[in-house]
Amino acid sequence: MPRGTLEVLLVGAKGLEDTDFLAGNMDPYVTLTCRTQERKSSVASGQGTQPKWNENFTFTVSDGTKELKIRIMDSDFATSDDFVGEATIPLEPVFMERSHPPTAYNVVKDGKFQGEIQLGLTFKPEINERHDCGFDYEESYGGWKHSSNDY
Numbered sequence: 001m002p003r004g005t006l007e008v009l010l011v012g013a014k015g016l017e018d019t020d021f022l023a024g025n026m027d028p029y030v031t032l033t034c035r036t037q038e039r040k041s042s043v044a045s046g047q048g049t050q051p052k053w054n055e056n057f058t059f060t061v062s063d064g065t066k067e068l069k070i071r072i073m074d075s076d077f078a079t080s081d082d083f084v085g086e087a088t089i090p091l092e093p094v095f096m097e098r099s100h101p102p103t104a105y106n107v108v109k110d111g112k113f114q115g116e117i118q119l120g121l122t123f124k125p126e127i128n129e130r131h132d133c134g135f136d137y138e139e140s141y142g143g144w145k146h147s148s149n150d151y
Helices: 092-097
Strands: 004-014 028-034 037-040 052-061 067-074 082-090 099-109 112-125
Touching: 004 028, 004 067, 004 099, 028 052, 037 052, 067 099, 067 112, 082 112, 092 099, 092 112
Parallel strands: none
Antiparallel strands: 004 052, 004 112, 028 037, 028 067, 067 082, 082 099, 099 112
């Protein structure tokens, strides 16, 4: 299982369901959860259904990490915050390819499409300390590269 660091660029969202009584007054924010680690974006005050964040978040990836969960909420002053929708992003493709440019993911609530959220993802694998000593290793030879020098 991969170990390392997951960097998330939260770009923005569009076409979100407006949960406010006064249309267009929505103040969305996002919670990002990777296993037990949770991060929260700033509130996009007054940006309604087309918020922009352009914020970066970092998570430590360890054994068993399979997905990133995104929840979009509408910040309310006098009442509890409203749930707008969520997206679950599988991380296996990111682990294999190392990065995904900003991509739109579907936001759903109660099984219904509620808009899109745009995220960029980068995975930086943990460097194995045993192999980080300046030598070139070649895995097919048991970890040692054959020398081409004549002795």
